[in-house]
Amino acid sequence: MASERIKEFIASSLWGKNLTAEQRRRVDNETSELVASAGQTVCHRGVRSEYWYGVVEGLVKVSNVSRSGRPTTLVGIPAGGWIGEGSVLKNEIRPYDVVALRDSRLALVPASTFHWLLSTSLPFNRFLIDQLNARLAQFVIRVEHSRSFHPDRHVAHCLAELFNTALYPGTATTLQISQEEIAFLAGVSRQLANRALRRLEDEKLLQVSYGSIRIINVEALRTFASNPED
């Protein structure tokens, strides 16, 4: 049985709020909670995907360590976001690690519950389509950026995605994250991330401080990512 905290999280989530009372009762019953401390791997690569994860508070990343030991972060998920539906849908071995970037609280929806929702709830399906579509758009833009070397734009885009209110309604304007992690997230060097952040601060799009950033204008950040004035 989920804690009050988790119940509230589900009830206010983009898909949970549209379930019937009966459906929500079942989800509440079957969802569990996981508290992860900073740096902890929530779910290891190579394990069969048993859960769909919701980020109640904190920040997690989906990452991969190459054979040569180089870490690559594919996507960051702040509070309010959901992750892991791809593997649960395909019932496959999880291809990536899910790691907590700082102390985080997660909601664990079992794969069986997930599939039941998929076959009974139209709003749930709608949410999944929106989520997958948003991810697709995110990666399409990334491919575009990877072909033209514009690290400032790219970092701006990655940050804007992190503050995407359509995907992560719970995200506050301030996020605790180091510049090093932002660099991993954007797939650029720390130097470039540092340079981009100060450029974006100059443009009054965000404010950087020790170990955290505050977004001042998400829309402008998005615009900057696609329409730089340089």
Added chain:
DNA sequence: TCATTAAATTGTT
């Protein structure tokens, strides 16, 4: 509460 030290993060080459 304050000073000292270690650890984390940032700035620079």
Added chain:
DNA sequence: AACAATTTAATGA
């Protein structure tokens, strides 16, 4: 990648 500078957290008087 390496190093220096800065900020925060932890410790103990």
